[in-house]
Amino acid sequence: MSGWRKKERLWGLLFIGPNLLGVTLFFILPALFSFGLLFTDYRFANPDMNFVGLGNLKRLFHDELFYLALKNTALFLASVPVSIGLAFLVALALNKSVYLRSLLRAMFFMPYITSGIAIAFVWMLLFQPSKGPINQLLRAVGIENPPGWFSTTDTSMLAIDIIWIWFMLGYFMIIYLAALQELNSELLEAAKIDGARGWVTVRRIIWPLVSPTTFLLLVTGLIMSIKTFGIIQAITQGGPGNSTTIVSLYVYRTAFSYYEMGYASAISWVLFAIILFITLIQWFGQKKWVHY
C-alpha cells in the first residue's frame, strides 16, 4: 500500500471515529448488554439477579398481550406502504410546475420536523369524537355516526395510522422528489415518442425507474415505524383496552414502568428478530420488482 493510501485511510478512520465511538457506546454495547439480560430476571436497580435461561422467552410465547401487540404492530405498519404510495403521487404532482410549488413542498415536509408531542396534541383535538373538527365535518356532510376514533378499540389504531401516514409523507416525498429529478429524461422522451401518455408513463416508466427509492423507503420506513412509540404513548398510552399497544410500546412499558428489564430485553430481541426477518424478506424479494 502506498503512503498516500495509508494516509487517506487514517483520515477516513479519524472522520468516522467520533460517530463510531458514539454508536459503540450508546447502541452496540447496550444492545449486547440487553442480550445478556435476556437470560436473567433482572429488575431495574435490584441487585438480586438470577439466571433464568430461556424462561423469559417461554413466558413471552404464552403472553396474550404480546400477541395482541404483534397484531397491533402489523396494523400500524400497514400505514407505511400507504404513506409511500401517497408520497409518490404527491411528489409526481409537485415535480411538475404547479402553483406555489415550493410552498407546498415545505408544507408537506413540515410535519416531519415538528415535535411529536405537539403533533399528538393537535391530532387529539382534531379527532375528538364529539366536538373535534373531523367529526364535525363528517356530520356536516351527512354522516350521522362518525367513528369514535380514540374512544373505541376498533378505530383507535386507524386514527394512529392516519397520523402516521401524514407524518411520514413529507419525508418520503422529499426522497421521491430527489429520485424524480434524477430520472433520465431521454427515457421519458423516448416513451413519449412511442406514444406513452400520462398514467401509462407513470406506471410503466417512472414507477419502475424509482423502484430502488421505493425499496429504500420501504425498508427504512418499516424500521423507523416499528421502533416508534412516542406518539402513541402521548396520545393513547396504548389504550383504550390495549388497542394501540404495539410491541415497542410494550417494551417501553415493561422496562420503564414495570422495571422488568429481563423480560423487556426478551421482547426487544424477539422484535429484533422480526425486523431482521421482514428486512431479509424484502431484501430477497426485491429482485422481483426493483430495477437498478
Next chain:
Amino acid sequence: MKRNRWMSASLVLALTVSLLAACSGNGGNGGEVNSGGNGKTETESSSGGKKTEVIKLKMWGGVPVEAGPQAVVDAWNAEHPDIQVEYERFVNDDAGNMKLDTALTTGQGADLFVNYAMPRLKQRIDAGQALDLSEFADYNIDEQMGRDASQWKVDGKYYGMPTTRGISFMWLNKDMLDAAGLPIPPADWTWADLREYAKKLKTDATWGLLRHEAIFMNPFNSVLESVGVTRADGTSNLDHPLLKEGFSTWHDMMFADKSTPTYGEQMTSKMPVDTMFLKGESAMLDAGGFIFRNANNLTDNPRTFKIAFATTPRMSADQQGAKAAGGLGDVLSINAKSANKEAAWQFLKWYADGGMLPMAAGGRIPASKSVNGDEAAALLLKGVEDKYDIDSLKKVVFGQFETFVESLPQQVVDIRKAEYEKYLLQQAELDASLAEMAEKHNEFLKQQP
C-alpha cells in the same frame, strides 16, 4: 459487485441493531449530574479562620419547587449554615421515577427522596436504596404520625417516614346544592346516593359530577381493601360483586342519567375537570387535596360560590368497614448509600415536625402531631376563608378517618384499566370485562415469585 452486496447486507444489520439499541437505551432521560463526591465542602469560617465542614444534602421530591419546597429548604438553610439542603424536582410519573432511580443507583447525589406509592417504595427497598430508619432511636414514627403510619411499614420496618395526611374526597359547589335543596351528604353515604345527587344537580349547562382521572379507582380500591385483592384460595378478587356494582353505577351515570361525562369523552378531550368545577360547570368533583393549589388561586380561577366537602361515598351499604383512600403519604426516605445519613435524619425530623408547613398552602397537610392542625388550616385558607364551608372542611379535609394505602402493582392496575375501559366505552359487556380482568390477574399472580 459481490463485495457491494455484503456491504449493504451488513448495513441492514447495523440498521436493525441500532433500532434495538434505541428501544432499550431510552432510559434515564439525561440524569442530573451533581457535584457529588461525599457531599461536603470546606469553607473558611469568618470568625477564627478555622475550617468548618458544610454538609450538602439533596432532596428529591415531586412537588414543583415554587409550590412550597423552596420556602422549606430556604427556612432550613437559614437556620442550619452547616447543613445546606438543595431541592431537586422530579415529575412523579414513569420517566421521572426512572430518573430518580437512576440517580440512586449511580450515586448521583440524592440523599433524601419522596416516595408517592407503595410499589415504588418496595422496589427501592429491594434495591437496597432506602435506609431502614429503625437505626435512629430518637423518634417514634408511630407515635408522631398516628396509627395509619404503620401501613407504610415493610416487613415490620420503616424505610421512609410518611409526612402528609390526606384522603380523597368530594368537592361540592355549595351554592348549587343549596339551590337544589340538598344538604351536605353524611359521611356514610353510598354511590347510590351519589347517583341521586348527581341526577338532581345536573342541568343543561352543568354536570352533576366530574371525577378526576387520578382518583378514578379509589372507591374501587377501597372495596378491594375491604374484601381483599385475592380470595381465600389465592385467586383474583377483581370481579367481586361490589366492584361490578360500582362499575355498573358509574356506567349508568354516564349513559342513562348523563349526569357525568362519558369515559370516552373525558379521555379523548383530556377534560380539565378541576378548572371546570372551579368555573361552576359541575356541582360535584371527585378528587382530593391536590385541587387546593388551583382552588385557592382566585386570580386564575375566579369564583363566587362556596365550596363544601364530603367524603368519597362507599360503594354500597354492603361494603363493610369502608376505609378512605389516601391516608398518610409523601413518604420521605434516606438514601442508604448517602454519605451524610445523620444530617439527612436531622433534616427529615425537622421537615416532618413542621418544617414542611409552607407546603400546606398547596394542600399537603402535615401528619405529625407536633404540627398544630389549626396552623396548617390557617395556611391553607389564608385569604380565601369566605370561599369555603368551614364546617365540612374541618370534618372532611381535616377529619380523622380509617384509611388505607393503595398498593396494587402497576401491572395489575394496567390489566384492570384495559378491561374496564372496554366496558365504559360500551365495547364489552360488564361480566365479560370482569371475567377477563380476573383471568389476567390470575395469570399475573402465577408469574410472581
